[in-house]
Amino acid sequence: xxxxxxxxxxxxxxxxxxxxxxxxxxxxxxxxxxxxxxxxxxxxxxxxxxxxxxxxxxxxxxxxxxxxxxxxxxxxxxxxxxxxxxxxxxxxxxxxxxxxxxxxxxxxxxxxxxxxxxxxxxxxxxxxxxxxxxxxxxxxxxxxxxxxxxxxxxxxxxxxxxxxxxxxxxxxxxxxxxxxxxxxxxxxxxxxxxxxxxxxxxxxxxxxxxxxxxxxxxxxxxxxxxxxxxxxxxxxxxxxxxxxxxxxxxxxxxxxxxxxxxxxxxxxxxxxxxxxxxxxxxxxxxxxxxxxxxxxxxxxxxxxxxxxxxxxxxxxxxxxxxxxxxxxxxxxxxxxxxxxxxxxxxxxxxxxxxxxxxxxxxxxxxxxxxxxxxxxxxxxxxxxxxxxxxxxxxxxxxxxxxxxxxxxxxxxxxxxxxxxxxxxxxxxxxxxxxxxxxxxxxxxxxxxxxxxxxxxxxxxxxxxxxxxxxxxxxxx
Amino acid sequence: xxxxxxxxxxxxxxxxxxxxxxxxxxxxxxxxxxxxxxxxxxxxxxxxxxxxxxxxxxxxxxxxxxxxxxxxxxxxxxxxxxxxxxxxxxxxxxxxxxxxxxxxxxxxxxxxxxxxxxxxxxxxxxxxxxxxxxxxxxxxxxxxxxxxxxxxxxxxxxxxxxxxxxxxxxxxxxxxxxxxxxxxxxxxxxxxxxxxxxxxxxxxxxxxxxxxxxxxxxxxxxxxxxxxxxxxxxxxxxxxxxxxxxxxxxxxxxxxxxxxxxxxxxxxxxxxxxxxxxxxxxxxxxxxxxxxxxxxxxxxxxxxxxxxxxxxxxxxxxxxxxxxxxxxxxxxxxxxxxxxxxxxxxxxxxxxxxxxxxxxxxxxxxxxxxxxxxxxxxxxxxxxxxxxxxxxxxxxxxxxxxxxxxxxxxxxxxxxxxxxxxxxxxxxxxxxxxxxxxxxxxxxxxxxxxxxxxxxxxxxxxxxxxxxxxxxxxxx
Ligand SMILES: [Zn+2]
Ligand SMILES: [Zn+2]
Ligand SMILES: [Zn+2]
Ligand SMILES: [Zn+2]
Numbered sequence: 001x002x003x004x005x006x007x008x009x010x011x012x013x014x015x016x017x018x019x020x021x022x023x024x025x026x027x028x029x030x031x032x033x034x035x036x037x038x039x040x041x042x043x044x045x046x047x048x049x050x051x052x053x054x055x056x057x058x059x060x061x062x063x064x065x066x067x068x069x070x071x072x073x074x075x076x077x078x079x080x081x082x083x084x085x086x087x088x089x090x091x092x093x094x095x096x097x098x099x100x101x102x103x104x105x106x107x108x109x110x111x112x113x114x115x116x117x118x119x120x121x122x123x124x125x126x127x128x129x130x131x132x133x134x135x136x137x138x139x140x141x142x143x144x145x146x147x148x149x150x151x152x153x154x155x156x157x158x159x160x161x162x163x164x165x166x167x168x169x170x171x172x173x174x175x176x177x178x179x180x181x182x183x184x185x186x187x188x189x190x191x192x193x194x195x196x197x198x199x200x201x202x203x204x205x206x207x208x209x210x211x212x213x214x215x216x217x218x219x220x221x222x223x224x225x226x227x228x229x230x231x232x233x234x235x236x237x238x239x240x241x242x243x244x245x246x247x248x249x250x251x252x253x254x255x256x257x258x259x260x261x262x263x264x265x266x267x268x269x270x271x272x273x274x275x276x277x278x279x280x281x282x283x284x285x286x287x288x289x290x291x292x293x294x295x296x297x298x299x300x301x302x303x304x305x306x307x308x309x310x311x312x313x314x315x316x317x318x319x320x321x322x323x324x325x326x327x328x329x330x331x332x333x334x335x336x337x338x339x340x341x342x343x344x345x346x347x348x349x350x351x352x353x354x355x356x357x358x359x360x361x362x363x364x365x366x367x368x369x370x371x372x373x374x375x376x377x378x379x380x381x382x383x384x385x386x387x388x389x390x391x392x393x394x395x396x397x398x399x400x401x402x403x404x405x406x407x408x409x410x411x412x413x414x415x416x417x418x419x420x421x422x423x424x425x426x427x428x429x430x431x432x433x434x435x436x437x438x439x440x441x442x443x444x445x446x447x448x449x450x451x452x453x454x455x456x457x458x459x460x461x462x463x464x465x466x467x468x469x470x471x472x473x474x475x476x
Numbered sequence: 477x478x479x480x481x482x483x484x485x486x487x488x489x490x491x492x493x494x495x496x497x498x499x500x501x502x503x504x505x506x507x508x509x510x511x512x513x514x515x516x517x518x519x520x521x522x523x524x525x526x527x528x529x530x531x532x533x534x535x536x537x538x539x540x541x542x543x544x545x546x547x548x549x550x551x552x553x554x555x556x557x558x559x560x561x562x563x564x565x566x567x568x569x570x571x572x573x574x575x576x577x578x579x580x581x582x583x584x585x586x587x588x589x590x591x592x593x594x595x596x597x598x599x600x601x602x603x604x605x606x607x608x609x610x611x612x613x614x615x616x617x618x619x620x621x622x623x624x625x626x627x628x629x630x631x632x633x634x635x636x637x638x639x640x641x642x643x644x645x646x647x648x649x650x651x652x653x654x655x656x657x658x659x660x661x662x663x664x665x666x667x668x669x670x671x672x673x674x675x676x677x678x679x680x681x682x683x684x685x686x687x688x689x690x691x692x693x694x695x696x697x698x699x700x701x702x703x704x705x706x707x708x709x710x711x712x713x714x715x716x717x718x719x720x721x722x723x724x725x726x727x728x729x730x731x732x733x734x735x736x737x738x739x740x741x742x743x744x745x746x747x748x749x750x751x752x753x754x755x756x757x758x759x760x761x762x763x764x765x766x767x768x769x770x771x772x773x774x775x776x777x778x779x780x781x782x783x784x785x786x787x788x789x790x791x792x793x794x795x796x797x798x799x800x801x802x803x804x805x806x807x808x809x810x811x812x813x814x815x816x817x818x819x820x821x822x823x824x825x826x827x828x829x830x831x832x833x834x835x836x837x838x839x840x841x842x843x844x845x846x847x848x849x850x851x852x853x854x855x856x857x858x859x860x861x862x863x864x865x866x867x868x869x870x871x872x873x874x875x876x877x878x879x880x881x882x883x884x885x886x887x888x889x890x891x892x893x894x895x896x897x898x899x900x901x902x903x904x905x906x907x908x909x910x911x912x913x914x915x916x917x918x919x920x921x922x923x924x925x926x927x928x929x930x931x932x933x934x935x936x937x938x939x940x941x942x943x944x945x946x947x948x949x950x951x952x
Contacts, residue, residue, distance in 0.1 A: 110700070210705060214803050223767025224586070227920050229686060229891025232818055233730070233788035234762075234771050234779055240726055243791060247723035250716055252843040254709070286710075291699025294846035295710050303710055312709035314807055315719060319800065322793030322814060327690050327854060329816060329891075331790055338798060340805060342708055367728040370770035378803055415705025415805075444703050 002467045003152065004402060008460050010146050015456050018142055019125065022455070023118040025100065025134045026127035032078070032101035032168045035069065041078045044100050045164050048137075049081045052160060055145055057083035062180075064172035067165075077172045078164030082184055085144055086157035092469055093157040095188040095429075097419065098137035098195065099166035102129035103444050110446040123452045130450040131441035136194040137162060139436060139455060143462035155470030159188060166195070170419050177419075177426050185427045190392055190469065193420060194462075196413045197437030200280045203404050203461070205396040206433035207386040208308060208412035209420060211343030213352045214379035217245060217360055218336045221371040226331040235331065239321055241369045242337045248363045249339060250313045254296045254306070256341070260355040261311055266345045268305060276301040279409045289440055308412030311347060315339045340379070342414065349380035384420040384431070385412075392432040395468035402468075403461045436461060478943045479628065480878060484936050486622050491932050494618055495601065498931070499594040501576065501610045502603035508554070508577035508644045511545065517554045520576050521640050524613075525557045528636060531621055533559035538656075540648035543641075553648045554640030558660055561620055562633035568945055569633040571664040571905075573895065574613035574671065575642035578605035579920050586922040599928045606926040607917035612670040613638060615912060615931060619938035631946030635664060642671070645855075646895050653895075653902050661903045666868055666945065669896060670938075672889045673913030676756045679880050679937070681872040682909035683862040684784060684888035685896060687819030689828045690855035693721060693836055694812045697847040702807040711807065715797055717845045718813045724839045725815060726789045730772045730782070732817070736831040737787055742821045744781060752777040755885045765916055784888030787823060791815045816855070818890065825856035857894040860907070868908040871944035878944075879937045912937060 011018075030044035031037045045061065053059045061079040068074050078101070087093075105115035105128035113119040118127040125135070140160070147154050161184075165171045177185070198204040221238035222231075250256055281300050287293065297303040306312065319336040322328045341352060357375040364373045386393070388410055400408040413433070420431055436458030442448045487494075506520035507513045521537065529535045537555040544550050554577070563569075581591035581604035589595040594603040601611070616636070623630050637660075641647045653661065674680040697714035698707075726732055757776050763769065773779040782788065795812040798804045817828060833851040840849045862869070864886055876884040889909070896907055912934030918924045 212705065212805065214805070221768060224921060226766060227891060228788075228790040228792070228816060229688065229818060230889070230919075231766065231783075232790045232890060233782035233786060234773070234890075235766065235768055236728075236730070236770065236772055237790060239791045239793070240728070240789075243719055243722045244728060246719045252712075252716070252720060252845065254712070290702060290707065290711065292697060292711055292846060294712065296712055297710070306709035307707075310709060312704075313716075314704040314708045314713060314805070315715045315797075316704070316804055316806055317715070317798030317808065318794055319798075321791075321799070323795055323797070323799035325795060327814065327816075328792055329688065329690070329790070330792055332793065338803070340704060340803075342705060369728065370768060413706070414708060414710075415703060443706075445700060 004464060004467070006150060007146050007152070007463045010150055011142070011456060011459050011463070015452070018138065018455065018459065019452070021138055022125060022130065022135050025138065026118040026129055027116055029116050030101045030129070030164065031104050032165050033104055035075060038075055041101055041164050045078045045081055048100055048162050051141060052081065052083040055141070055148060057085050059083045062176055064176050067171055080173065080176055081160065081162040083160040084157070086154045088157060091156050092189045092472065092474065093159060093187050094190045094192055094466070094469055095159040095161055095185070096140045097161045097191060097193045098140065099133045099163050100137060101164040101167050102132070103167050112447055120452070124449040125452060125455065126447055126449045128448055130448055131197065131437040132443040132448065133166070133195045135450040135455045136436055136458065139459040140194065140462050142459050143466065146463055155467045158466065159184070173419060174422050177422055181426055188427065188429055191423050191427070191429050191431045193417065193431065193433045194435055195417060196433055196435045197441055197443065198435055198439050199409055199411045200282060200439050202280045202406060202409050203400045204409040204411045204435060205393055205400070206411055206413050206435055207388045207393065209384045209417045210308065210414055211349065211381040211383040211418070211421070212340050212379055212416045213343055213349050213377055214338070214340040215356055216336050216338055216376045216378055217242065218334065218374040218376070219371050220334045222331070222333045225333045228329045228331045231331055236369050236371060237331050238335050238371050239332050241364065241367060241371050242318065242335050244367060245360050245364050246315055246337050246339065249315070254312070256311060256313055258355055258359045261341065261347070261352065264347045264351065265310060268309070272309070273301055275410055276304045279304060279411065307414045309344050311344055312342045313339055343381065343383045345383055345385050347383070349377070349382060353377040353380065381416050381418040382421045384417065384424065386431060390430055391472050392430055395465060395472060396432055396434055398468045399461055399464040402464045403457060434461070434465060480940060480943070482626060483622050483628070483939045486626055487618070487932060487935050487939070491928070494614065494931065494935065495928070497614055498601060498606065498611055501614065502594040502605055503592055505592050506577045506605070506640065507580050508641050509580055511551060514551060517577060517640050521554045521557055524576055524638050527617060528557065528559040531617070531624065533561050535559045538652055540652050543647055556649065556652055557636065557638040559636040560633070562630045564633060567632050568665045568948065568950065569635060569663050570666045570668055570942070570945060571635040571637055571661070572616045573637045573667060573669045574616065575609045575639050576613060577640040577643050578608070579643050588923055596928070600925040601928060601931065602923055602925045604924055606924055607673065607913040608919040608924065609642070609671045611926040611931045612912055612934065615935040616670065616938050618935045619942065622939055631943045634942065635660070649895060650898050653898055657902055664903065664905055667899050667903070667905050667907045669893065669907065669909045670911055671893060672909055672911045673917055673919065674911055674915050675885055675887045676758060676915050678756045678882060678885050679876045680885040680887045680911060681869055681876070682887055682889050682911055683864045683869065685860045685893045686784065686890055687825065687857040687859040687894070687897070688816050688855055688892045689819055689825050689853055690814070690816040691832055692812050692814055692852045692854055693718065694810065694850040694852070695847050696810045698807070698809045701809045704805045704807045707807055712845050712847060713807050714811050714847050715808050717840065717843060717847050718794065718811050720843060721836050721840050722791055722813050722815065725791070730788070732787060732789055734831055734835045737817070737823070737828065740823045740827065741786060744785070748785070749777055751886055752780045755780060755887065783890045785820050787820055788818045789815060819857065819859045821859055821861050823859070825853070825858060829853040829856065857892050858897045860893065860896040860900065862907060866906055867948045868906055871941060871948060872908055872910055874944045875937055875940040878940045879933060910937070910941060
């Protein structure tokens, strides 16, 4: 029989150790976007591998090659850590994916505490990477450790796949997954990702993420930047053209104006509508958190649907124009507008690329400008959507019920976790996203935190989930 | 009698010295926008003062106070150099204005030669500040020197006013002019500015410059930048709003859409039309120089009129959005669009400020956005226009005729020389702009140059001009 309460008690009585472990990990500035921090990132991978080895896992550090820098040099990518606990062919095998690299953080950005010094305030643990993704990775490790410490057999074989380049696009990971499809992944039944958060205070299971198509619209005019006093009025300015075409992407009310985009979106089903209706969502809390007075929609279903299962266009910025403080009287010669369109079923990035390119060229042609327009799609990540009727989700509901005594929200994630789609495409395995992050953890923002509650109860959730998965019928 | 040919011969035979003097000046990196170069800028003012002292001028270095830096510190402004040669009350007194600070320049920006090492190629002298404004200032000094060297009496009293902050907005100069209105400027009859260029290979007299109103349109939304995956679709994005309102400023064909702006422009007179018709202007050369295939107008009068005597809107860039290379999935929380409107008679900056602010608020209101719009006018410089029938221009025509044996073009300048308007307003004196820069000198651009021809013949032009001014009736 499953001795949940003993395991849970073990977790409760070891929580200070867990917090210290998180403190040690947060102290390592494993910022994958900053090349100067690469030694810290390598150390982070070493520390992760060491921990798994000490627990008796069979651990490997997989070399995934080098990263090319814009200046032409190369630098070693952080190794991917794989580990295995148990290889009983009678049991299911799960593979837990996580990452131990983090987003950049500096005190000056507006942190109230040192970002790399884990600081507890009102039972919240503040630090860069606390929620994204160090505490969830540690919670998974501690879940395995708890079974070991109490001499309980692991109910399923557990594999780990921990990378260090997630925050900059999982450089090298796709190739590694493909290369190990018939080795490391051959006996994996299910993949578990805990790299996201709940929607409210209620625990959640995540069954979809949006993809993303990121575009550069480059307009090139004069050979070099010109003085706006001397030349203004005689040249057709690239910046005016760019503003003009960017303004045709989306209406003030959020309607995407590119033909074909909205038509490709799978219609909202009655069942989805009901699911959304049942989700706990507090408008005021959400508005408060981001500091706005009004949202795009006032109705819960509309708002959630546009967050998760409708495409959206965001204009991120312009490269090549004047962007510093102060005044400069320049006519920029070449400007690149950057925008992205979040992808949902049944959109197809290849199709979106064509729709956007054709549309922008057609609106640009109407301007009769002599400048040159070039449209490029630089990222084309597909959306991911799981079948919530899959037994992995039944196991998730049961685990949440056991630990929190509530039914979980079934939610989607507006952001993109492109590795989910790769896992699905390459390994053919089913995936569940089992978040333990809080809704207000501020991943990627200043003052990121993980609450002590979510960290500790999350560890229990993972313990319970391993048991629930062991109850699933083999080979479905 | 005016012994022009002896003076011209003297100039010809000393041209190597003049080039060496320019080489010494260009070697000083007097970049007024870079605070780290401030010691070089102070040295530049010292060197200028020294030169004028050695020639026997009565020279002063006027302290104009301190500059406030954005971080709250202060740093000394470069002193303004004033000098006087002659004080015969029977003669006219001219005041020559110039500046010895320069725009930034780095080899990596695309210079073919070291920017601070004057390099002669095909009789062109390449170097930062060569044309703007070091060679013209030196040419004026050499003009006085030539009279002295040949023991000829100066035909007019000559005063110099040389500053070191022109490229960043003549910080401190307005107050200095106001303070010395009844002292240094009390006996000045005419002000001469040689801080611009010809329109073609034909010498020119400049009788107008455009003013400039520079605007910040700030749109503020969420409290901090947001992840576009997580929040895209639920918030009304400030960047979309900004693109929307910037797109209402100007049509693809260059028509300004802000009500009241075009209506305020003084109509083109028949006389102006004829003047423009007579101006030498080569479309292909102009297009070639800036590297574009088409211009906004195909007709000479239209093109020149829109360069000089019509307002124009330029969108310079956006602060606060993503402007680096690469991809970032951010929803910027606060963005500032920067644009400017060149000013011409009879526009009034105070009126323009109101027109732009009202208009942007009205188009923004139509969007029904919850974000906050703030419109600020940060520069409001009036246009300057001289009466070409003033005898100063007759003197200019006569001098050009004598040196180049052609009639000058009467031109305007699209850019802004705000100090011209200040001179006019504060001193009430008449001003002429007497350029010697070439049409293709690349002021403010990479590979700035001054041709040896323009430098040397320009010195002769200044010599001849001093004589022609002496022939004008006193006190008109
Ligand atoms: Zn993450
Ligand atoms: Zn992340
Ligand atoms: Zn200048
Ligand atoms: Zn300049």
